[in-house]
Amino acid sequence: xxxxxxxxxxxxxxxxxARKFFALKGEITIPLNNVEGVATGLTWKELPKILxxxxxxxxxxFYLGGTFIQDGDKVFYDIKRKEDAVVISLKDEDFQRLVxxxxxxxxxxxxxxxxxxx
Numbered sequence: 001x002x003x004x005x006x007x008x009x010x011x012x013x014x015x016x017x018a019r020k021f022f023a024l025k026g027e028i029t030i031p032l033n034n035v036e037g038v039a040t041g042l043t044w045k046e047l048p049k050i051l052x053x054x055x056x057x058x059x060x061x062f063y064l065g066g067t068f069i070q071d072g073d074k075v076f077y078d079i080k081r082k083e084d085a086v087v088i089s090l091k092d093e094d095f096q097r098l099v100x101x102x103x104x105x106x107x108x109x110x111x112x113x114x115x116x117x118x
Contacts, residue, residue, distance in 0.1 A: 002078050002100045004086075004108050011035060011088070011098055015078050026094040028076065028098065038112040040105040058077075067095075075099060078093045097110070 003014045013028045064077040074094065079101035081086050086105045088098040102108045 001103055002099070004054075004111070006032070006100065006111065009033075011112065011115075013078075013098065030088075030090060030098075032115055034090050034092050035112065035116060036091050038086060038109050040084060040086055040109055042097050064099075073097060078111060 001016055003016060005014075009032050011030045011032055013030075015026055025092040035041050063080050065079075066077065068075050068077055073096035075097045076095045077099045079099055084102065085100050086100050086108050088100065090096060090098065
């Protein structure tokens with residue numbers, strides 16, 4: 001599970017525990033100006049296939065972590081099946097989307113949306 005916070009006009013996403021290793025990233029920092037939107041409601045049909053993986057882990061759909069190419073877009077995943085996902089759309093970044101498993105997705109969406117209004 002990842003932790004998200006906003007500091008100094010930056011969205012900071014920190015992977016927890018062993019997931020830092022499997023996702024090949026411990027932390028991602030994105031300027032809020034490059035966040036286009038955030039939503040919940042990812043369906044498992046939207047998850048990448050194993051052949052879409054560039055670097056990271058795909059444990060038979062149980063855990064996805066790392067970089068994947070989907071429909072020509074570079075997408076970062078850090079999610080387990082049992083978690084709720086937050087999908088963060090980006091511009092002018094290495095990734096076009098971040099799909100992050102969090103404990104309280106609606107609270108995370110509210111946090112990011114409030115920060116984007118400022």
